[in-house]
Amino acid sequence: AQRVTQPEKLLSVFKGAPVELKCNYSYSGSPELFWYVQYSRQRLQLLLRHISRESIKGFTADLNKGETSFHLKKPFAQEEDSAMYYCALLTGGGNKLTFGTGTQLKVEL
């Protein structure tokens, strides 16, 4: 069965420090993964997708099939990065997302 694990409920870093939000998955098929973000009082929105190999707001994520991971990274955290981050795995032939439990990132001054 498909599963997404985000081991940290809360990650607190200082402004300017590197950030790594962990995501591990379990899936028998070919994985496609996404990161979604929800800023305070805003709607859940897509941050990035692994297949695009893009960098959004300074964040990147690389799919590591050997370690079944899709960690989200940013070299220098900014205050505006404080938010809830969800890792999600695409299943069901492209029309179903399985979400992790989320990690609250808090960037302190």
Add this chain to the structure above:
Amino acid sequence: EAGVAQSPRYKIIEKRQSVAFWCNPISGHATLYWYQQILGQGPKLLIQFQNNGVVDDSQLPKDRFSAERLKGVDSTLKIQPAKLEDSAVYLCASSSTPDVRAGQFFGPGTRLTVL
């Protein structure tokens, strides 16, 4: 472009009562999703519509939950009767195609508290 609209934003009911949530997707979006997000968990897909047809309702507790999208635009999600464990945020999302890769747009959610 207006986003996905949901109402009400908050609802408090007692167990065994009924409740209904409404969602208006982005204009032109044929695919509509309802998710349940229990506190401390990620969103869980309850049902997906393509126009007015159901694509996936495998995780919808059909003994008490029902959803419809009669004209292929607005949708309602109903719980009857509600249980304590139904307390959650109910998210509606829409997309232009059934393929999630194209992007989903989420509404603000309805926070349900069952006492």
